[in-house]
Amino acid sequence: MSLLSADALVKEFGGLRAVDGLSVSVEAGELVGVIGPNGAGKSTLFNCISGVVTPDEGVVTYDGTEVTGDPPEALARRGLVRTFQATRELETMTVRDNVRLAAPDQPGEQTVPALVRTESMQTVEQSVRTRADELLETFELDHLADEYSANLSGGQRKLLELARALMLDPSVLMLDEPFAGVNPTLTDEIAEHIRELNENGMTVVIIEHELETLTELVDRLVVLQQGRVLVDGQPEDVLSDDRVIEAYLGGGV
């Protein structure tokens, strides 16, 4: 059985079928790219899978359980974690705090006075701090740890977003345009981090418009068009497929 699958998903907005009977599955350990012209339904597919919106029809299965419509936090606790096209960190918070606060189920230093915090709470807090520091170092954000997130570049924000997602210790990481607005050097760096995460066993699904980097990175490409899967296969085969070329030319990408 696949680790993650969407079966016959439908999501309508008004009269528009953003996702129109779409089925796709991802095996454990895969690194999959999802592409398609603007408006093809990529983000809506991610939203349906990650519980940001509930599909009108169809079933999402994760790790052997039906999870259709389960809220994002519940899915994240089970290891299904996504990032967003527009980064969601708090700009008025430091980079370090943004990473720490991404950790799930924290006892919360602000809400519980120091004297009544139990030993186990303090252990959790300590491990959150340690993990956050490790990630800041891995993503070379440690020198920016005390900087407000508002002062980061687009690429540094994407790295921060990735670090925040990793605080949730995902089994499946769904990335929505991780290279958008990122300069070429940082793009390569982010791609390398993604490759490494995948090599260490993480299943990764990426929506991306930047096809050159994506094609080199992924094992498989799924092309969407008008809310459906147009082609699904090896990157070289997919990109030379006439239907894909036609969809992209027609889609104005």
Ligand SMILES: Nc1ncnc2c1ncn2[C@@H]1O[C@H](COP(=O)(O)OP(=O)(O)OP(=O)(O)O)[C@@H](O)[C@H]1O
């Ligand atoms: N919340 C919403 N309300 C109304 N229409 C929506 C909503 N979300 C998406 N749509 C519409 O659904 C269609 C698919 O959008 P979606 O964002 O999923 O496509 P996409 O492939 O991710 O596009 P892009 O590459 O531009 O991000 C589009 O026509 C979009 O305008």
